[in-house]
Each structure stands twice: as C-alpha cells, then as structure tokens.
Amino acid sequence: MIVRPPRDADDEQIYEIARLAFGGPREPRPASLWSKQKGWHGLVAELDGRLVGVLKVREYAQFFGGAAVPMGGLASVAVAPAGRGRGVATALIDAVLPEMRDRGQAISALYPSVPALYRGRGWEQTGNYERVTLRPELFAMLPKPTERVVMRHATEADTAAIHECYLRFARTVDGTLDRSTAAFEPERMLELDIVEVATAEDGTVLGYLTGERPEGDTLVVHDLVADDRETALGLFANLGRWTGILTEVSLRINDPAWWQLLMTLPVVHDVRNHGWMLRVVDLPAAVGARGWPNAACLAPTSVDIEVVDEHAPWHAGRHRLTVDGGRVSCEPGGDGTVRLRARALGPWFAGSADTAMLRRGGLLDGDAAAARLLDQLTGAPRLPRMADSF
Template identity: 55%
Template sequence: MVVRPCVREDAAAAQALRGLAFGGPREADPSWVDSPGFTAAVAELGGAVVGFTRVWAFRQFFGGRAVPCGGVASVAVAPHARGRGVASALLDDALVGMREAGQAVSALFPYVKRPYRARGWEHAGALERVRVPLAELRVPRVDVEVRPGTAADLAGAQDAYLRTARDIDGMFDRTTPGFTVERALAEDVFTVAVDGSGVRGYLVARRPDGSTVDVLDLVADDVDTAHALLGQVASWAGYTPEAGLRVLDPALLDLVLPSSVTRGAHVETWMLRVVDLPAAVAARGWPHAPDLAVDVEVVDEHAPWQAGRWRLTAEGGQVRAERGGEGSVRLLARALGPWFAGAASSGQLRRSGLLDGDAEAARALDRLVGGPGLPRLADAF
C-alpha cells in the first residue's frame, strides 16, 4: 500500500470515493483539490486509488487560547478495499503530517468509532441543534439597535464571535483559510446588533422553506443583545411554527431563552486526540491550574514521539510538559483527548480503562483542567 499526497489528477477518484461514502456528487471540478485550508492524501493498492482523507487546518479554543488543530475529515475507503488497513494507513500518515504542521491536537466527527479509537481519538464534546417553538418565544422589548448586516460589519461580527467562542472550550476561532466571514452575506438573514462601540452581537439564519427557520449563529455580548436578536427570530412566528437553532453558546439556552426547547433534536459527538503533548500543553490556556507537578506515562504506539514519561509542571498559570518523572499515572493515548479538553475526570477515565496509577496524582490532572465539562463545537466539517 502507498499513501501519498492527493494531487489534481486524483480528484475524480477521490471525489467518487467521497460521494460513495458520504453521499453527494461523485463528480466535481478537480480544482477542489487545490482549495485552501486543508491538505489531502490518497491510498493506493495495485496502482489504483482506494482511499482518501483530508486534514483541515483549524484552531480550537481550550482554556481561552486557540490551539492549532488538525480536523480529520472525508476518510473514505473503496468497498472492495475495506478491512485491509487502508483507513489505518491514512490516519497514521495524517498523524505524522499534523505533527509536522504544528497541529498539536486533532478533532473529527466519527461515522464509525473503532478505527479512530484504535489510533488514539476519543469522544470529547458535542455539536447540538435544538428546536424552538416560536409561538412560545416571547422576549422582552429592549433598547438595542438591530439592522441588516453589510460587508462593513463582517470584522465586527467576527470579533463578537471570538469574544464568545474563546470562553467555550472546543470552539474553533474561525480565522483559518477554511472559514470565510463573507459567507454570512450569502445567507438569507444577516442581522447585527450595534451600539456606539460597534457590533455587540449578530444573527445568521437560513430560510430553506416555508416551515422552518434555521439559525446558524446567534452571538450576543449581553442579555439585552440576546433578547434583541431572539426577538428577530420570534418575528417569524406568523410564518412558521418553529426554528432550528445551532447551539453556539449554551448559556443562551440555559440562562436566557424564555421558552421551552426540544433538546437532543440533533446531537453529533466529536472526538479529540492529542497529537503532540508538549506542544498542546504549551498552546492551551490553563485558567484553573494551581501550582503543582504530576508525573505521567503515556502509552501511544501510533504517536511514538509522545510515548513515555513526562512531568507536567504548573506554575503561575503556565503549564509545561518535560521528559522525565516517575510515571505515577499511566494514560493510554485515548485518555489524552478527553483529559486535555476537560471532558472527563480521572475517575471516569479510570473506570473506562484508559488511566491507572496513583489516585492522588491523577486528581492533580483534574485540577489542571478544571473539568469535567462538555466542550462544544458549532462547526461541522
């Protein structure tokens, strides 16, 4: 088997694999291979392309800081080649490529779990959409100016997004080439809430038919802005019974939204893997970390550069990982993602068979991340 970079001459075969695996067109303009924001690879058997994957260059917030992240997507294998290690070979190649690109962690949305768990990814968070009955969506009237957004508002809307997203572990910063802020202008609704200082919130929505409104983004700096933008959603009550809302800020649902919602209407879980432990530790924010030191041993046959013993040292809110220590806590590769994201406690990881060793030292890992919680993503890929 040969795994190599995907070039334009592979575009037809790669697109056919993607269409067969995930639906959608099986033919496309071959220039998609050269699109910015991702790198792609193919696997060959007997000179024929039988596998494809790509890795998006993202940046994912953890602890208030954006960590370089490789977003693994479109892992597709020809039916006759399945069970022959094609997906595993593509993932092994992707791990090396992500490390070389400085992508310290990797996220993905799994269609199947087993091949990703075998290579060290594990569940760490969710992307959620809810249904909101518009007849019940009654919000207070507030003195906040709302108006249609224009191209001049895009930078302000991005700044508003970042003010919210950096406080939510798991969110992308949307500053890499795979994202274009201009896409808000192409949607049916782009509304901004403004004051003398600029954009304080915005709403992006799609009206696909006469029965629903799909809210793609609702971002607000404060409760009055949230009510003003929710009022824009509620104004559709005479035309449609409910709205779909992609959850960007969970506080909007739990603390602000004045009506019932259908939770769990659509939930996608995503997985995380630590690709390069010292780089990931250096890039992450650690707002909850007390001064401490904990020795760990990482078991990771597919990323051998981070296997072995490490001492994690926290001092003055800064954490670093250096070679050495006694290996008091043993973590399998699959444990690193949920721990790093603050998605699982050491006790939960222990009960799952992903961690063992000294219990007190393991609890120090919990104190570093301040978890557990539920990291979020609002962008599927």
C-alpha cells in the same frame, strides 16, 4: 499500497470515492473539488494504480482555556468499495498522524462515522455539536430587552467586526474554533439568507444572527452570538417575529449562557447531537499552546504521568507536568505516577472527563491523589462545544 499526497489530477477519483461513501450528486460542483479548496492537507491511498482511499485534514485552531490551539480537523475519510477490508483507512490515519505533528497541529478533532476506527487510533468522544428544534412562539414569549435592540442586515464592511464579536464569545467556550485560519472564508457568510447584526449607538457590533430559510416551514439558524443578556434577548425577539410565518426554528446551540440561563424550554423538546472526538497529537506542544486559567490559583506543584500511545511514539513515555507562576509545562521525565492511554489524553485535555471517569473507563490508572491535579488544571468535568461541523 501507496499512501501519498493528492494531486490535482486526482480530483475526479477523490470526488467519486467521497460520493459513494457520503452521498451527493454525480457531477461535482467546481468548488467541491479538493484542488479548488483552501486551508487543508491530505493523503490518498493507491492500490493497483487506482485510488481506493482519501483523507483530508482541515487547518483549524480550537479554543481551550481561552487560547487557540492548532488543530487538525480530520474529515472526508472514505474508502472505495473495492478497497474496504484491506486496512486502507488505518493506513491513511497512521500516515497522517506524524504529518499533523510536523505541521504543528498539536491536537486533532473529528466527527466520527465509525467510532471504533478512530478509538483504535487514539481519538475519544469529547464534545457536542447540538441543534434544538423549537416553535417560534417560544422566542416571542421570552422577556423583552429593556431597550429595543437595533438590528440591520450586515454588509461586507461588517465582516471583521462580526468575527471579533464571535471571538469574544468563542474564547470563553472550550472546543469552539477561532475561524481565523485559511480553512475559513469569512466573506462567504454574506451568502446566507440571514446575516443580521445588533449594534450599539456608535456602530459597534454587540451581537449577530446568521441563518438560512430553505423550502418548507423551518428557519435554520447557524450563529446566535451576543455580548450580553440584552443583546441576546433582542436576537431572540427577532426569531419570535417569525411566528405565523413558519412552524419551527432549528437553532444551533453554541453558547451555554443563553441556552442554559435565558431560554425557557417546554418540558419536551428535541435536541440532536453530533458528538465529536478529540486526540492529542503532540502532548508537550498541546500543553504549551493551551490556556490554563486554573493554574493561576494553584501553588507550584507537579504530577508525573506516563503516556501509552503506540501510534504517536514521539510523545509516548514519561512526562512531568509542572505548574509554576500560573504557567503549565510538560517536560520528559518523572516516575510515571499516573498512567494514561492515548484515548484518555483528548478528554483530559479538553476537560470533558475527570480522572475518576477515565479510570472507570479503563483509560487511566495509578495514584488517585496525584491525578487530582489533572482535574484541577482543566476544571473537569465540563462540556466542550463546537459551533462548526466538517
């Protein structure tokens, strides 16, 4: 088996392997060909002179603790029917891990179709990507803002301000992407059916709503982002005005503030979740890139850990996590008081699991008192969210 970077001439074979795995039209759109896309790197596997496997890594950055951590978004992992059962997928993943590390992608996230495959290589369930389906009448019944929120359709001149509005929100929700890398094309947002901005008197964008109106009786909302309660209520009122025109709104749950604190939900409602997994690719680099707001409240201290990770040997072994002056560092050494397996690193780093959960899951052992510092650093357990799928 040969594992190598893709070439432009591989486009058709790559598309066919992905089509057989995930579905899609027989004839590709030009924009769907790998050679036409930006902000990614990848690998292909050859057997007997023909491609049998593909893997793409999108160049992202993911917020944790208010800082954007370079992240490789593993996607489009597919194996041709003739290559299945021959270790193609694991060979591709094993080859891309050091490549992500060399590119500075300290963590990696993915939406798993085969969780066991990725767990075997160190990824673990970490966060949610959720949608809720509600009737538009529900939004009409919410409290109205004290003053009418002025909304208008966005133009190309608004794209930078919309992105800044998004960033103000995204920095506060662990797991969200910063949407600033080459993998994103902000101007394409304007191709959506609905791109509405809520503005202050001086024109400042305080919130925005994006979505699509497909055939049928559903409105599909992608982003509902607001700086404050009044703006969020104004955006909800906008959704309520679809009452009588359609029967349901599919709303992506991106902001826990409006989802948990503003929405009035019926006793029974449908939420669909596509959970995502996370892996720490390079622990010292990930610790250095992450924000650690809780560290400012901690006295100088440290905890010694031992990482068991056969697929990322560059960070396997003993490390000392040190908190000093509100900063957190990870240096080689220590006595390995707390032992973490590779699958424990993602949930710990993201704060989705505390050390008691990781211990019960068989992913952590060692001194329980020392491990509590790991929980204090992340504030675990808490739910990371992603507002983008890939």
